[in-house]
Amino acid sequence: MLRILINALRTGVVTTRYPDEPSLPPENFRGQPIFSTGKNLPPPEVCPVDALSQHSATGVRQLDLARCVFCGRCAEDQWVGAVTMGRDFELAARRRSDLRIEIMTDDTRIPELQPALNPEADMDQVSSEIRRVLGRSLHLRHLDAGSCNACDWELTALLNPVYDIRRLGIDFVASPRHADGVVITGPITRNLETAVRRTIEAIPDPRIVIAVGACATGGIFGEGYANLGGVDQVHPVDVYIPGCPPRPEAIIYGIMVALGRLDARQLSNQG
Numbered sequence: 001m002l003r004i005l006i007n008a009l010r011t012g013v014v015t016t017r018y019p020d021e022p023s024l025p026p027e028n029f030r031g032q033p034i035f036s037t038g039k040n041l042p043p044p045e046v047c048p049v050d051a052l053s054q055h056s057a058t059g060v061r062q063l064d065l066a067r068c069v070f071c072g073r074c075a076e077d078q079w080v081g082a083v084t085m086g087r088d089f090e091l092a093a094r095r096r097s098d099l100r101i102e103i104m105t106d107d108t109r110i111p112e113l114q115p116a117l118n119p120e121a122d123m124d125q126v127s128s129e130i131r132r133v134l135g136r137s138l139h140l141r142h143l144d145a146g147s148c149n150a151c152d153w154e155l156t157a158l159l160n161p162v163y164d165i166r167r168l169g170i171d172f173v174a175s176p177r178h179a180d181g182v183v184i185t186g187p188i189t190r191n192l193e194t195a196v197r198r199t200i201e202a203i204p205d206p207r208i209v210i211a212v213g214a215c216a217t218g219g220i221f222g223e224g225y226a227n228l229g230g231v232d233q234v235h236p237v238d239v240y241i242p243g244c245p246p247r248p249e250a251i252i253y254g255i256m257v258a259l260g261r262l263d264a265r266q267l268s269n270q271g
């Protein structure tokens with residue numbers, strides 16, 4: 001017992017102060033790709049999950065952060081220098097369209113960066129009622145709709161002493177009837193489609209639906225005999241949290257955005 005106490009005192013407080021204080025990811029962390037203007041940029045075919053695209057008529061290139069798995073392939077080989085993997089993890093957005101980012105080239109105008117969206121103008125999906133009722137305390141049901149479990153492990157990490165999400169008034173519950181919202185990981189597999197719909201319906205209004213990870217946000221597995229695609233194929237999503245998997249702070253950021261405690265930033269893709 002004494003040894004445990006001595007070890008605890010030696011270890012000290014390990015809990016992160018994020019989001020009150022910034023969090024720096026590890027050196028080898030890969031965040032969103034950053035594209036440099038005036039350089040030879042990778043063609044869409046390079047991306048294994050179709051996160052890069054180019055409009056056939058205008059030539060405008062786009063990065064879909066909801067689909068990006070941050071693999072770094074577009075920043076390798078001849079594209080070293082033209083593309084770098086950023087370290088930003090605060091990528092959550094309230095609208096799917098906010099995650100489709102135009103890649104600026106020399107021919108396109110670079111817009112002025114805006115630090116944050118106007119939260120009042122951006123509350124079309126997360127109502128002010130949700131902020132009023134759930135802003136200070138939130139209970140979430142986690143639902144794995146068919147994931148590989150990577151996102152689920154990151155969600156589990158939110159409860160450990162390092163991230164300790166309960167310090168923010170957020171907790172996970174076993175029943176959707178006791179929940180204020182649902183966090184969904186994985187693509188919506190056909191075997192679990194009914195479970196997803198019923199789980200969401202069982203949560204009392206107002207409720208929050210949060211999609212976590214590239215399978216749930218971007219539906220990278222597409223529609224097929226086994227999958228329907230992303231969460232928004234079965235229900236409107238309040239917040240999309242990109243990543244494969246998103247790190248725990250990225251999930252905390254997304255939940256804070258869902259509650260209106262933090263503003264979703266306007267994402268840009270320029271170095």
Ligand code: SF4
Pocket residue numbers: 033046047048049050051052063067068069070071072073074075
């Ligand atoms: S980092 Fe993203 S955009 Fe680049 S190749 Fe990988 S998935 Fe595609």
